[in-house]
Amino acid sequence: MATNVCKLSKFSLESCLFTSPLGLINVSACSQGLHSMGLEEDLTDANFSPKEITDVQVLGKKSQDLSEIMETCHEWLQHYFTDLKNLSRVPSPDICAFKQKELAFRVKVWKTLKETVHPGEVITYGDLAKRLNNPGAVRAVGSAMRNNPTGIIVPCHRVVRANDMGLYSGGTRQSVKVWLLRHEGIDKYTMPEP
Numbered sequence: 001m002a003t004n005v006c007k008l009s010k011f012s013l014e015s016c017l018f019t020s021p022l023g024l025i026n027v028s029a030c031s032q033g034l035h036s037m038g039l040e041e042d043l044t045d046a047n048f049s050p051k052e053i054t055d056v057q058v059l060g061k062k063s064q065d066l067s068e069i070m071e072t073c074h075e076w077l078q079h080y081f082t083d084l085k086n087l088s089r090v091p092s093p094d095i096c097a098f099k100q101k102e103l104a105f106r107v108k109v110w111k112t113l114k115e116t117v118h119p120g121e122v123i124t125y126g127d128l129a130k131r132l133n134n135p136g137a138v139r140a141v142g143s144a145m146r147n148n149p150t151g152i153i154v155p156c157h158r159v160v161r162a163n164d165m166g167l168y169s170g171g172t173r174q175s176v177k178v179w180l181l182r183h184e185g186i187d188k189y190t191m192p193e194p
């Protein structure tokens with residue numbers, strides 16, 4: 001039971017699977033906001049095969065049965081993948097961890113990234129540390145990126161190194177990072193060699 005309850009809100013956690021060009025996206029949330037958003041676990045550069053889609057679908061649930069947070073999430077993903085230019089017109093789902101009174105540094109990193117680095121923009125690890133008024137915290141910023149439970153919506157794919165794209169998912173999903181950045185109009189990074 002304990003694993004199905006949010007430690008912060010004490011509300012129950014639910015999960016949903018959404019289709020996307022990159023594969024299935026698993027989202028978990030309590031009524032206060034998202035807990036996680038992630039691509040299928042076995043997705044790597046070796047088996048990456050993006051597909052064109054016209055619609056983000058929810059698997060196993062009718063749209064009208066979605067909770068409010070999952071409804072918001074669905075609409076956001078729909079716009080992100082199929083109507084990016086209008087993404088700013090739809091509400092961004094809340095993140096449960098952002099609603100605590102005291103935010104741990106890595107939560108502040110996720111929050112600042114989500115709120116200040118928009119589609120089509122990138123930021124270096126160093127500049128993100130500076131934006132948090134902590135220019136010496138580059139390694140902590142890197143650690144926050146590696147431990148980001150809510151990918152895409154907290155856009156760790158927009159965090160790059162000064163001289164190259166930097167790693168995604170520990171370097172196992174470079175194709176996904178290139179795809180997301182190209183999707184947002186940044187085409188200077190190249191797909192990894194097969």
Ligand SMILES: [Zn+2]
Pocket residue numbers: 006007008009029030031032033035096097
């Ligand atoms: Zn929660």
